[in-house]
Amino acid sequence: MGWVHTTQLRLNILLERLQGLDFTRANQRPAELGLDEREVFIPSPSGGPALRRVLADLGIQPADSVLDIGCAKGSAMRDLLRLSFQRVDGIELSPDLAAIARRNFARLKQARVSIHCVDARHFDGYGRYNVFYLYNPFPPVVLAPVLQALTSQHDRRTELLVIYNNPLGHAQMLAQGFTAMRRYPDFWGHGIQVYSNRPQASRLGPPRLAPGEHTSGSHPDNPAA
Numbered sequence: 396m397g398w399v400h401t402t403q404l405r406l407n408i409l410l411e412r413l414q415g416l417d418f419t420r421a422n423q424r425p426a427e428l429g430l431d432e433r434e435v436f437i438p439s440p441s442g443g444p445a446l447r448r449v450l451a452d453l454g455i456q457p458a459d460s461v462l463d464i465g466c467a468k469g470s471a472m473r474d475l476l477r478l479s480f481q482r483v484d485g486i487e488l489s490p491d492l493a494a495i496a497r498r499n500f501a502r503l504k505q506a507r508v509s510i511h512c513v514d515a516r517h518f519d520g521y522g523r524y525n526v527f528y529l530y531n532p533f534p535p536v537v538l539a540p541v542l543q544a545l546t547s548q549h550d551r552r553t554e555l556l557v558i559y560n561n562p563l564g565h566a567q568m569l570a571q572g573f574t575a576m577r578r579y580p581d582f583w584g585h586g587i588q589v590y591s592n593r594p595q596a597s598r599l600g601p602p603r604l605a606p607g608e609h610t611s612g613s614h615p616d617n618p619a620a
């Protein structure tokens with residue numbers, strides 16, 4: 396991480412503190428939050444220009460609702476809120492992080508937001524959303540049942556878009572019937588991929604990625620993972 400980035404980060408943390416917010420300050424390790432390190436990757440925030448570029452390219456409409464699966468303190472949700480989504484909700488396993496996220500959005504007086512403190516494998520509200528965001532929250536062994544729960548709560552005809560930042564579970568996405576439609580660069584170099592469950596009739600048009608031309612993310616020890 397260069398000094399420009401570090402300085403920017405420190406400045407953001409200071410500005411947030413002055414406003415009573417906490418999106419960017421480093422999170423504790425999963426074990427310190429009482430979470431199982433084998434099932435949860437290190438919580439870290441995403442968002443910023445790279446995510447905004449992806450979102451601007453997707454043609455989001457007021458009928459769309461988005462769910463950040465593993466939202467931590469809500470950093471990425473701030474960027475999701477810049478678009479005309481009907482709802483911008485998050486689910487988070489850690490009660491401590493979910494409480495901080497709720498506090499952040501209450502302070503920002505955001506009425507379009509709800510934070511659910513729940514294990515993504517057991518969430519029963521996936522049917523309310525058609526766009527999903529993941530910043531590499533958990534390993535493939537957890538992603539598989541999450542995708543099963545998510546798809547089972549939708550009609551097959553509904554197009555689901557998944558924005559997967561650092562897509563370590565690319566193989567699980569394919570196994571669950573998703574196709575990688577587009578790939579975008581990000582600051583850390585692990586890539587952001589957009590998937591659809593209806594590639595032949597997608598609102599995004601035909602896939603821009605040839606089969607096999609994809610990223611599978613970076614190792615979870617990456618500082619951004």
Ligand SMILES: C[S@@+](CC[C@H](N)C(=O)[O-])C[C@H]1O[C@@H](n2cnc3c(N)ncnc32)[C@H](O)[C@@H]1O
Pocket residue numbers: 430434435436437438439440441442463464465466467468469470471472486487488489492513514515516529530531532533537620
């Ligand atoms: C890398 S952070 C991403 C934060 C946020 N999405 C962002 O981009 O700013 C991933 C979060 O997923 C949460 N998480 C991990 N496993 C989960 C599960 N099974 N259910 C819900 N949340 C989970 C972690 O606690 C962590 O806060």
